[in-house]
Amino acid sequence: MRIATWNVNSLKARLPRVEEFLGYADVDVLCLQETKLSNKNFPALTFRELGYDSVHHGQGQWNGVAILSRVGISDATDGFGADYTDPYEGDARLVAATCDGVRVVSVYVPNGRAVDTEHYTRKLEWLDVLHRWLDAHHSSADAVAILGDWNVAPDDRDVWSPKAFVGSTHVTEAERDKLATLESWGLVDAFRRVYPDADGLYSYWDYRAGDFHQHRGMRIDLALMTPTLADRVHWAVVDRNARKGTLPSDHAPVIFDLA
DNA sequence: ATGGTAGCCCTGCTA
Numbered sequence: 417m418r419i420a421t422w423n424v425n426s427l428k429a430r431l432p433r434v435e436e437f438l439g440y441a442d443v444d445v446l447c448l449q450e451t452k453l454s455n456k457n458f459p460a461l462t463f464r465e466l467g468y469d470s471v472h473h474g475q476g477q478w479n480g481v482a483i484l485s486r487v488g489i490s491d492a493t494d495g496f497g498a499d500y501t502d503p504y505e506g507d508a509r510l511v512a513a514t515c516d517g518v519r520v521v522s523v524y525v526p527n528g529r530a531v532d533t534e535h536y537t538r539k540l541e542w543l544d545v546l547h548r549w550l551d552a553h554h555s556s557a558d559a560v561a562i563l564g565d566w567n568v569a570p571d572d573r574d575v576w577s578p579k580a581f582v583g584s585t586h587v588t589e590a591e592r593d594k595l596a597t598l599e600s601w602g603l604v605d606a607f608r609r610v611y612p613d614a615d616g617l618y619s620y621w622d623y624r625a626g627d628f629h630q631h632r633g634m635r636i637d638l639a640l641m642t643p644t645l646a647d648r649v650h651w652a653v654v655d656r657n658a659r660k661g662t663l664p665s666d667h668a669p670v671i672f673d674l675a
Numbered sequence: 676a677t678g679g680t681a682g683c684c685c686t687g688c689t690a
Binding site for chain 1: 684
């Protein structure tokens with residue numbers, strides 16, 4: 417199975433690039449974030465013509481997550497459900513579905529804006545709720561893959577300049593602790609498993625100030641998988657070409673091959 | 676030095 421994640425920063429603006437990607441990337445499953453579409457406007461028929469079934473959880477102007485699959489898609493659920501108080505209630509940030517025996521979750525973790533804001537506090541709470549939701553529905557023996565824009569760089573190697581990020585979100589100990597806690601539960605950072613020692617492998621570059629061409633990026637688009645799946649991952653790549661050319665997203669797709 | 680760009684329900688907010 418080839419599975420990928422891509423924050424498209426508006427699927428309306430990015431649909432030609434997503435169609436192009438589906439044409440060359442040969443993915444079986446694609447998790448999307450920041451579709452910025454209502455469900456009514458989600459181009460499911462376009463994806464169906466390309467061979468992909470899909471589920472979308474959208475709200476319109478902001479957020480929005482989806483899963484595309486050409487290996488089946490069933491049992492879709494939106495958000496955390498009624499048993500949880502979502503700190504970002506009303507935002508479309510999580511959708512899950514089963515694709516070829518894998519429980520696939522597409523997440524758009526809150527950005528957090530700045531450390532001294534309540535948005536940041538709620539980001540940490542959102543990650544707590546994700547942990548509780550995961551624990552309630554699954555064990556680490558299940559085949560679960562949570563892909564998306566986590567808005568957290570797991571390690572200093574995952575940002576272009578740790579010095580430049582001092583005091584910023586995405587790199588704080590508290591945010592990284594939330595990822596570490598999920599890993600203690602039984603999730604594995606699949607990309608890091610393929611590249612245990614590499615640095616400079618980013619998935620996001622700010623549009624501004626020529627950051628992409630100056631290699632000023634961050635690795636925040638992650639695939640956290642249970643061990644049964646992570647052990648099957650034998651290849652992964654950031655599709656940097658998708659960050660170039662006409663009207664790119666500020667994120668590149670990250671692709672994983674599972675044996 | 677707090678800039679820069681791109682997205683949206685577009686002159687203000689979000690990332």
